[in-house]
Amino acid sequence: MTAAPAAADPGPGRGHARVRTGFDRLAADGYAALAGERVGVVTNPTGITADARHLVDVMHADGRVDLVAVFGPEHGFRGTAQAGGSEGRYDDPATGLPVYDTYLKSGRALADVFTASGVDTVVFDIQDAGARFYTYIWTLYDCMVAAELAGKRFVVLDRPNPVSGRAALGPVLEREFATFVGREPIAQAHGMTVAELALLFNAAFLERPVELETVRMTGWRRADFFDATGLPWVPPSPNMPTPETALVYSGTCLFEGTNLSEGRGTTRPFELLGAEGIDHRWAEAANALELPGVRFREAYFAPVFSKFQGRTAGGVQLHVHDREVFDPVRTGIGLLVTARRSWSGFAWRPDHWIDRLTGSTRVRTLIDAGAGTDEVTGSWAEDLAAFRAVRREHLLYR
Numbered sequence: 001m002t003a004a005p006a007a008a009d010p011g012p013g014r015g016h017a018r019v020r021t022g023f024d025r026l027a028a029d030g031y032a033a034l035a036g037e038r039v040g041v042v043t044n045p046t047g048i049t050a051d052a053r054h055l056v057d058v059m060h061a062d063g064r065v066d067l068v069a070v071f072g073p074e075h076g077f078r079g080t081a082q083a084g085g086s087e088g089r090y091d092d093p094a095t096g097l098p099v100y101d102t103y104l105k106s107g108r109a110l111a112d113v114f115t116a117s118g119v120d121t122v123v124f125d126i127q128d129a130g131a132r133f134y135t136y137i138w139t140l141y142d143c144m145v146a147a148e149l150a151g152k153r154f155v156v157l158d159r160p161n162p163v164s165g166r167a168a169l170g171p172v173l174e175r176e177f178a179t180f181v182g183r184e185p186i187a188q189a190h191g192m193t194v195a196e197l198a199l200l201f202n203a204a205f206l207e208r209p210v211e212l213e214t215v216r217m218t219g220w221r222r223a224d225f226f227d228a229t230g231l232p233w234v235p236p237s238p239n240m241p242t243p244e245t246a247l248v249y250s251g252t253c254l255f256e257g258t259n260l261s262e263g264r265g266t267t268r269p270f271e272l273l274g275a276e277g278i279d280h281r282w283a284e285a286a287n288a289l290e291l292p293g294v295r296f297r298e299a300y301f302a303p304v305f306s307k308f309q310g311r312t313a314g315g316v317q318l319h320v321h322d323r324e325v326f327d328p329v330r331t332g333i334g335l336l337v338t339a340r341r342s343w344s345g346f347a348w349r350p351d352h353w354i355d356r357l358t359g360s361t362r363v364r365t366l367i368d369a370g371a372g373t374d375e376v377t378g379s380w381a382e383d384l385a386a387f388r389a390v391r392r393e394h395l396l397y398r
Helices: 022-028 055-060 107-117 136-150 194-205 243-257 280-288 328-342 353-358 362-368 373-378 381-392
Strands: 038-043 066-072 098-101 121-125 153-157 169-172 187-189 212-215 272-275 294-301 313-320
Touching (some): 022 153, 022 212, 038 055, 038 136, 055 066, 066 107, 136 194, 153 194, 169 243, 169 328, 194 381, 243 313, 272 294, 280 294, 280 328, 328 362, 353 362, 362 373
Parallel strands (some): 066 098, 153 212
Antiparallel strands (some): 272 313
C-alpha cells in the first residue's frame, strides 16, 4: 500500500474559494488522530475528498490507517436505497470491507454491531442537509450513544452546513414527540455543522458522554452556502439532488405530513408541491403573503413514484430569488396555511406525521384553528430563543 497524497492547502483568506473538510485535514495530517486504532467509518456517498474520491477507497489504500469496517445509514453506504430503506449487511465489492447496516438500530443493538466489527474507533463523515428531520444527524446521535455503550472512541469529521449556519429557525422539538426524525429538542433548521451538533449532543443530551474528538474544517464561514465552498456536491439521499433542494427542504418537507405531494418522484423534489384538484389559486394566495426571497409559480407535474404516481398534480414551484433573506421554515408554514385555505381537499396524514416533523401538536392545531403565518411562526419564539442560547455554546466557526 502507498500513502495517499495530502490535500493541497488553500492558504489563508481563501475560505470562499476552497473549504478543507474534516477528512481532508485528517488525511493531510497522516491520520495521526487514528494512529494504532482499528477504524470503522459511518458514511455514505457524500463521504468524499475535495477531488471527489470516496474516503473509504482512499483510507483503504493508505497504509497509515487501519480501516476494518464500514457502517451504512438510511439509504445505505453506496446510497442505492430510497427513503425508509437501507442496503443491509454485505462486503463492499471495491474494497472487500464488511459493510454493516445501522439503519433503525440504536442503543445496545447498535453497540453490538460496533463490538462485532472489531473496531476501536468509530469515525463519522456524512453530509447533512441542515434540517432536524434529516435522519443522518440522528444516526450520528445513535452512533455516539452506541459507541459509548461499546467502549469505542468516536471521531466526527466535519462538513459544511449546505444552507449556511447563520441562524437557527423554526419550532423546537418537544421530547414526547421524539422519533428518528428528531431525537432531542433542537430547532427545525438547526444552523449547525455535524461536528457542532456532536458537541451539543455530548454536552446537553447524552446521559453518558462518549469519548469524542472532532476534526474541524478550515475555510468555512457561517454565512457560506454550499456553492461558496468549492466542494463537489453529492446527493446525500435520492431526493436531495442539489444544494437548492436543501435550501427549501427544512420548510417544504412538512408536506410529507399532508395528503399533498412533496415532489418526490419529480426532478425537483421539495421545490414542487401539489395534489390533484389544486389550481392557480394556491400560487396566488402564496404570493400574496409576500414571503421574503421567494416567489411561487403555478405548476403541474406527474410524479413517477410516491404520492400521485402517474397522475397529474397541480400546485406550486418555489423559486428562491434571494437566499440571504429567504426563511425556509416560515415559507413552509405559509404554504401550509394557504394550501388549507385555497384547496378544500387539504388534509393532514391520518397518523399526524406533521406533529413528528414539527416536534409538537402546535403547528397542526393552530392551522386547523385558522391561524395565519405570523401567529404560527410566532408561537415558538420563546423555545427558539432558548435553543439559540444553548446552540451558541457549541459553535466552532464564525
